C-alpha cells in the first residue's frame with residue numbers, strides 16, 4: 707500500500723520537477739515566468755488534492771521553545787506614522803478590517819486583546835534556512851472576518867504592513883482556507899509578553915501552515931479582496947513581487 711506521505715511526495719515533486727527541468731534551458735523571459743507560475747499553480751492544486759489544508763500544524767510544549775527566537779526582515783518600521791504609534795504605546799492605533807466586508811471594523815489593541823485568545827506553540831520555518839519554536843497569543847483571524855461579514859465575492863485576505871523595503875510597503879495575502887484555519891491568528895503577544903517591536907508589534911499574522919515570509923508583521927490593515935492582481939506588484943506579497951517567492955508557501 708502506498709503511504710499517504712509518499713503519495714504526497716511524488717505528486718508535489720512531479721510538479722516541481724517540471725520547473726527544475728526547465729531551468730537549464732530557459733531564461734527569465736515572461737513566457738518562462740508564466741510557465742513557472744503555472745507549475746506553481748499545479749503544485750498548489752496537487753497539494754490541495756492530497757493534503758488536508760484544514761489539518762493543524764504541530765504544536766509543541768514549553769520545553770521545546772527556542773531560547774532565542776531570531777528577528778528577521780524589518781525590525782523597526784521607519785515611517786513617521788508608525789513611530790508616532792510606538793511612542794504612544796499604540797494607544798491610538800487601530801486595526802482596520804475592510805474591503806469586501808459588510809461591516810468594516812477599526813479595533814484598538816485593547817479590544818483585540820479582550821477578544822477570545824488562542825495560544826499556540828509552533829515552529830516558524832524561514833525560507834532562508836532557520837527555524838524557531840515560539841509561543842504566540844492572538845485572536846483567530848476567522849473571528850474578525852466573521853464579525854466584519856465577508857461578502858460573497860471575497861476570495862483573499864491581504865495584510866497591509868507599516869514597514870517598507872525601499873519605497874515598497876510590505877504586504878502579504880492568503881486564501882480563505884488559510885484565513886479561517888483555526889491556527890491562523892493575529893498575534894498581539896509572544897512567549898507570554900506583548901509582542902516586541904522586532905517581532906511585529908502591535909500585531910502580526912501567524913499562518914502556521916506556511917513559510918515565514920507569509921507571517922506579516924506590523925499589520926495595520928486587513929483587506930478582503932476578490933483578486934490581488936491590482937495590489938502593488940500584483941503577485942500577492944512583497945517577496946512574491948520582488949524575488950519570485952511562491953505565493954503559496956505551504957509546509
Ligand SMILES: Nc1nc2c(c(=O)[nH]1)N[C@H]1C(S)=C(S)[C@@H](COP(=O)(O)O)O[C@H]1N2
Pocket residue numbers: 775776777778779780781831832833867868869876904905906918919920921922923924
Ligand atoms: N512586515 C513584515 N513582515 C515580515 C517580514 C518583514 O520584513 N516585514 N519578514 C518576514 C520573514 S522573511 C520572516 S522569516 C518573519 C520573521 O519573523 P520574526 O522577525 O518574528 O522572526 O517575518 C516575516 N514577516
Ligand SMILES: [Mo]
Pocket residue numbers: 778831832833834918919
Ligand atoms: Mo523568512
